[in-house]
Amino acid sequence: MKNRQNMFRIAMGFIIFIIILILVISFQIKKKNDVFSRLPFFHVKDIHSRIIDSSKFRGKTTFISFVNPRSKNDRDIFQKLSNQFGNEIRLVAISALWKQDEDWQREESWILISDPDRDLLRLFGASFVGFNFAYDQAGNLLGRGSNQMGYEEGPKATLTQHLRGVKFDKKMILPGIGEKITTADWLKQLEIILGADVIARYFVFGLFSSICDACSSGRTIQMLKRLRSAVDDRLSVYIVLSPDFDETDLPRLRTQLQLNFPCVLSDQVLAQKWSSLKQLFRPRDINEFVLLVDSSGRILLIFDRNGENPHDSFYYHAVALIANKGKKSEK
Amino acid sequence: MVMIFIGAMAVLSSPRSISDRLKKRYVFDKSEFRAPSNAIQLRSVRIFPRAEDEEAGIYIGHAQSMSADFEGLLYVPDDKNDEILVFSEEGRLVRRFGRTGQGPGEFLRPTGIFCGSDYILVREIQNRRFQFFSLAGKYQSGFHCFKDYYSFVVVGKSLIGAPLQSRLPEKPGDSALIDVMDLQGRVQRSFGATLDIPASNYMFDHLLHIALSTKNQIVVAFQFFPIVRLYSLEGKLIREFQTRSGIIEKNALLNKKMIKSSGSGEQTYRGTTAHTIFVDADGIYVVIADKNKLEILLYNENGDSKEYYFKNLETGMGLCWGLFVKKSPSGKRFFILRSLPYPSIEELIPYK
Numbered sequence: 001m002k003n004r005q006n007m008f009r010i011a012m013g014f015i016i017f018i019i020i021l022i023l024v025i026s027f028q029i030k031k032k033n034d035v036f037s038r039l040p041f042f043h044v045k046d047i048h049s050r051i052i053d054s055s056k057f058r059g060k061t062t063f064i065s066f067v068n069p070r071s072k073n074d075r076d077i078f079q080k081l082s083n084q085f086g087n088e089i090r091l092v093a094i095s096a097l098w099k100q101d102e103d104w105q106r107e108e109s110w111i112l113i114s115d116p117d118r119d120l121l122r123l124f125g126a127s128f129v130g131f132n133f134a135y136d137q138a139g140n141l142l143g144r145g146s147n148q149m150g151y152e153e154g155p156k157a158t159l160t161q162h163l164r165g166v167k168f169d170k171k172m173i174l175p176g177i178g179e180k181i182t183t184a185d186w187l188k189q190l191e192i193i194l195g196a197d198v199i200a201r202y203f204v205f206g207l208f209s210s211i212c213d214a215c216s217s218g219r220t221i222q223m224l225k226r227l228r229s230a231v232d233d234r235l236s237v238y239i240v241l242s243p244d245f246d247e248t249d250l251p252r253l254r255t256q257l258q259l260n261f262p263c264v265l266s267d268q269v270l271a272q273k274w275s276s277l278k279q280l281f282r283p284r285d286i287n288e289f290v291l292l293v294d295s296s297g298r299i300l301l302i303f304d305r306n307g308e309n310p311h312d313s314f315y316y317h318a319v320a321l322i323a324n325k326g327k328k329s330e331k
Numbered sequence: 332m333v334m335i336f337i338g339a340m341a342v343l344s345s346p347r348s349i350s351d352r353l354k355k356r357y358v359f360d361k362s363e364f365r366a367p368s369n370a371i372q373l374r375s376v377r378i379f380p381r382a383e384d385e386e387a388g389i390y391i392g393h394a395q396s397m398s399a400d401f402e403g404l405l406y407v408p409d410d411k412n413d414e415i416l417v418f419s420e421e422g423r424l425v426r427r428f429g430r431t432g433q434g435p436g437e438f439l440r441p442t443g444i445f446c447g448s449d450y451i452l453v454r455e456i457q458n459r460r461f462q463f464f465s466l467a468g469k470y471q472s473g474f475h476c477f478k479d480y481y482s483f484v485v486v487g488k489s490l491i492g493a494p495l496q497s498r499l500p501e502k503p504g505d506s507a508l509i510d511v512m513d514l515q516g517r518v519q520r521s522f523g524a525t526l527d528i529p530a531s532n533y534m535f536d537h538l539l540h541i542a543l544s545t546k547n548q549i550v551v552a553f554q555f556f557p558i559v560r561l562y563s564l565e566g567k568l569i570r571e572f573q574t575r576s577g578i579i580e581k582n583a584l585l586n587k588k589m590i591k592s593s594g595s596g597e598q599t600y601r602g603t604t605a606h607t608i609f610v611d612a613d614g615i616y617v618v619i620a621d622k623n624k625l626e627i628l629l630y631n632e633n634g635d636s637k638e639y640y641f642k643n644l645e646t647g648m649g650l651c652w653g654l655f656v657k658k659s660p661s662g663k664r665f666f667i668l669r670s671l672p673y674p675s676i677e678e679l680i681p682y683k
Contacts, residue, residue, distance in 0.1 A: 068385075068390075068392065070385070070388040070390065070412075071392055071411060071412050072412055072413060072414070072430055072431050073392075073411055073412055073413055073431055076431050097385060097386055099386060130411070147411075148393065148410075148411050150431075150439065150440075150457070211459065211475075211477055218497060245475055248474070248515070249474070249475045249477075251517050252474065252475060252476065252477060252515070252516040252517055252518075253477050255512075255517050255518035255519075256476070256477045256478045256510065256512075256516070256518050257477055257478065
């Protein structure tokens with residue numbers, strides 16, 4: 001009996017210990033997260049010996065980056081942010097290596113902080129030079145990234161969304177399902193292709209503002225190939241490519257990716273649309289949309305690579321849609 | 332009984348690909364790799380650029396390949412700073428060229444480089460381009476590229492590229508290892524059978540390292556599988572052999588443990604079997620490193636192990652994406668592009 005009581009006490013003690021342990025760990029994690037989700041406090045001198053107090057950063061969107069002053073890429077990010085947002089954003093560059101870096105010092109509004117012992121690097125939890133952090137006016141973290149990905153894939157979209165209040169929506173480039181492609185002026189080119197093809201009853205258009213993502217994942221191109229072979233000549237597949245490429249690129253594209261369907265360059269109107277969206281959003285946001293359209297130009301299905309399980313979902317839905325509509329028309 | 336015996340013999344003697352046999356051997360082989368008695372230990376001569384050179388602006392931000400010209404100058408594409416750095420064998424920065432951008436002569440993440448007799452060819456990831464330059468760094472021409480050719484060589488008027496092998500079975504172009512293109516990037520033919528291991532069994536997309544032998548054969552090494560293949564320029568498989576080393580065996584044991592613990596029979600391969608390769612008149616050098624050791628294996632073109640070099644490491648080398656071997660009267664000098672403790676080139680020579 002006594003043994004049982006002892007066992008019970010030990011078990012209870014162990015359970016209480018585990019609960020306390022979990023609470024302590026979760027508290028520590030929360031504390032750590034707090035550090036990373038808020039602008040940390042620091043009080044240092046800049047390279048001109050002016051005192052910089054991070055608590056005074058509040059009230060303005062702040063971009064802080066651990067840079068190598070010799071890195072053209074790091075400076076390029078600052079320059080582009082400065083060009084796009086001007087005085088709306090506070091730019092802070094931290095480095096252990098400031099010397100006579102005239103390129104950086106020419107921009108008087110930029111705050112350049114020396115961090116010879118890498119204390120700030122540790123404070124921000126950045127593992128190496130090249131990390132950047134964006135905070136809103138209240139000091140809340142908007143996003144963090146690595147300078148290695150550059151401006152286009154890095155802070156651009158986060159800060160545009162925050163400061164300009166625009167968030168990418170695919171409706172900016174595509175009409176919705178059930179609507180006709182003609183409702184978007186910039187998709188006239190698709191209508192012309194559609195009108196010229198008298199055999200096909202369904203059309204798939206792959207809109208590639210850049211081919212990068214299409215290749216690196218490779219899945220969208222493969223999906224288009226599967227679709228082309230799964231459905232007979234009722235379906236025509238076209239890739240419409242950004243004017244970043246030229247006519248000489250088309251045979252390269254066809255042979256390298258073994259395409260068995262046409263690939264054309266976008267017309268000027270679509271190119272301009274892409275170009276204007278590129279100013280605000282990441283290349284990947286506006287790339288790789290695929291439309292299934294019937295011969296009247298009505299959109300039946302849209303593939304969005306940022307959607308959930310998009311490739312298989314689009315493929316099976318497209319095959320089923322074409323098969324069902326085919327049966328209905330036979331009846 | 333006789334029929335069973337004959338059947339068994341037929342199965343045992345049926346020709347299977349070397350890859351098949353190696354696949355079994357790689358995962359289940361219990362024999363321990365023993366360094367040969369003539370193993371040669373390497374020692375470091377110098378590392379460049381030095382850490383203190385960074386203040387003078389001489390440093391490599393991040394690099395994934397290296398190539399040497401006929402003079403022995405080492406060309407490193409810095410894919411963080413979008414420029415090409417050219418070092419002498421003594422570690423002096425001879426010149427640098429390129430800047431961030433999308434125009435001719437500009438780069439966005441240049442990761443691949445090949446030095447020809449009087450030109451260099453650079454591949455960029457983000458601009459998806461190949462660009463030709465003179466050895467002095469003057470832009471000559473360029474064209475877009477739509478596939479991830481991480482490793483490439485130029486032979487005459489042909490650009491030979493090995494695209495990234497995806498672990499996703501849906502990736503197009505998986506049916507061939509090598510694309511032969513003209514110097515405008517138009518594919519003329521593709522060849523080389525992929526390993527008959529489901530791509531999804533790999534933990535990562537994997538690279539192929541290619542180089543050109545002195546007999547103009549294409550040497551291919553798999554990043555995650557200890558196999559080297561030699562192809563003719565026309566695409567005929569000439570030879571395939573297995574590489575063996577302490578690190579490869581260690582990873583094989585890890586694989587075995589993983590298979591055992593999962594109990595699913597699913598084989599997931601881990602551990603790099605070739606970080607980079609280099610080919611010269613002596614044979615094919617395969618570089619492998621982990622956090623404790625660097626190994627350089629030298630094979631002749633028949634697949635016979637010729638020499639084994641190693642260096643014990645304290646801090647690891649990180650990724651070793653480039654090797655250049657220079658022969659001098661005093662012996663061989665190895666130049667290795669390493670990423671730890673910071674991106675740099677280390678010169679190694681054998682202990683006397």
